[in-house]
Amino acid sequence: MPLMRHSNEVREMAGELGKYKLCVSARSADKAILKKAQDGGIVTQLFKFALEEGIIDGAIVAGPGDEPWRPRPFIATTVEELMTSSGTKYNISPQVSWIKEATRSFGLDKIGIVGTPCQMQAVRKGQLYPVGLRDVPDKIKLAIGIFCMENFSYQSVKQLVEDHAAMKMEAVKKMEIGKGKFWVYGQRGQVVQLPLKVTHKYEQPGCHVCLDYVANLADVSTGSVGSPDGWSTVFVRTRNGDDIWSKAIAAGCFETKPIEQVKPGLELVTKLATEKITKNQKTVEERAKFGVNKGLRNPYLGPK
Ligand SMILES: Cc1cc2nc3c(=O)[nH]c(=O)nc-3n(C[C@H](O)[C@H](O)[C@H](O)COP(=O)(O)OP(=O)(O)OC[C@H]3O[C@@H](n4cnc5c(N)ncnc54)[C@H](O)[C@@H]3O)c2cc1C
Numbered sequence: 001m002p003l004m005r006h007s008n009e010v011r012e013m014a015g016e017l018g019k020y021k022l023c024v025s026a027r028s029a030d031k032a033i034l035k036k037a038q039d040g041g042i043v044t045q046l047f048k049f050a051l052e053e054g055i056i057d058g059a060i061v062a063g064p065g066d067e068p069w070r071p072r073p074f075i076a077t078t079v080e081e082l083m084t085s086s087g088t089k090y091n092i093s094p095q096v097s098w099i100k101e102a103t104r105s106f107g108l109d110k111i112g113i114v115g116t117p118c119q120m121q122a123v124r125k126g127q128l129y130p131v132g133l134r135d136v137p138d139k140i141k142l143a144i145g146i147f148c149m150e151n152f153s154y155q156s157v158k159q160l161v162e163d164h165a166a167m168k169m170e171a172v173k174k175m176e177i178g179k180g181k182f183w184v185y186g187q188r189g190q191v192v193q194l195p196l197k198v199t200h201k202y203e204q205p206g207c208h209v210c211l212d213y214v215a216n217l218a219d220v221s222t223g224s225v226g227s228p229d230g231w232s233t234v235f236v237r238t239r240n241g242d243d244i245w246s247k248a249i250a251a252g253c254f255e256t257k258p259i260e261q262v263k264p265g266l267e268l269v270t271k272l273a274t275e276k277i278t279k280n281q282k283t284v285e286e287r288a289k290f291g292v293n294k295g296l297r298n299p300y301l302g303p304k
């Protein structure tokens, strides 16, 4: 399949990368954001721009929680609050739990939300089938999705860091999954890499039926795969996402490069997305014949 067509054409790729208008490699032009960001600081920079321009009046982000590296979803209404949320926490942060409250006690009219592909699905489902979500559907103004191969429970991350990598959670500066390894970077410069075969048994079982790698349903989705260190791969998907992205580019928020000019580029993103979907599709199918003459539920088919 040709990966390089005209960048402004809406591309309908095979399911694995979803629909998008534009794909680039990018990073924030703001040094303070880049310093704390997981990759190119796309999420923090785009929300900062949207807050400052009044495109959103708050963003549901994953900030620091009660224990080191345990995320706590919260609603950032200022740039200072937003800046505390940078970086990836590799365990579950129930982002969508704040979506209704954002319109209630926080009084937001224009909500931003970041999350994994499953959380983008929850947002879109809530917009189309707003069961118990009065007022929410029209108030989602910027949904930023992050690529996700799998997630972990907090206990699992603790096991990986403390048992396998022999580091204290509070002494960790950054965690990263990339180049086939789970990387743990210590505050004092130590680097421990764990092969992914060690991490597999700790994955959230619910992730094994997930058929979305690059947040197909977001306005803008981003991840590290495909771009060099310190840069992000960005898919601009919806008309709304395109409008905000174009304004942010015009305001000088990002440096960009055509994805075709960076290595490893879309080829690797497509490969990983295909691997995830193929493996998990198999799990979905196996559930149908899990028991003797009965199977387990398939959420993609709905109730019988
Ligand atoms: C569980 C998980 C698995 C991932 N797997 C991949 C992968 O396989 N390939 C890949 O390319 N990228 C993956 N990513 C995405 C990548 O790690 C970065 O989050 C993404 O590139 C954004 O970086 P940034 O520099 O633009 O964001 P920053 O500006 O650093 O901001 C990060 C944003 O992510 C949010 N966030 C942090 N942790 C969580 C969480 N647990 N749940 C929801 N939101 C969170 C924060 O609220 C913050 O707004 C994964 C992320 C997570 C959370």
Ligand code: SF4
Pocket: 116, 117, 118, 119, 148, 149, 150, 151, 204, 206, 207, 208, 210, 211, 212
């Ligand atoms: S793998 Fe899928 S279900 Fe699991 S956290 Fe990522 S997006 Fe959600």
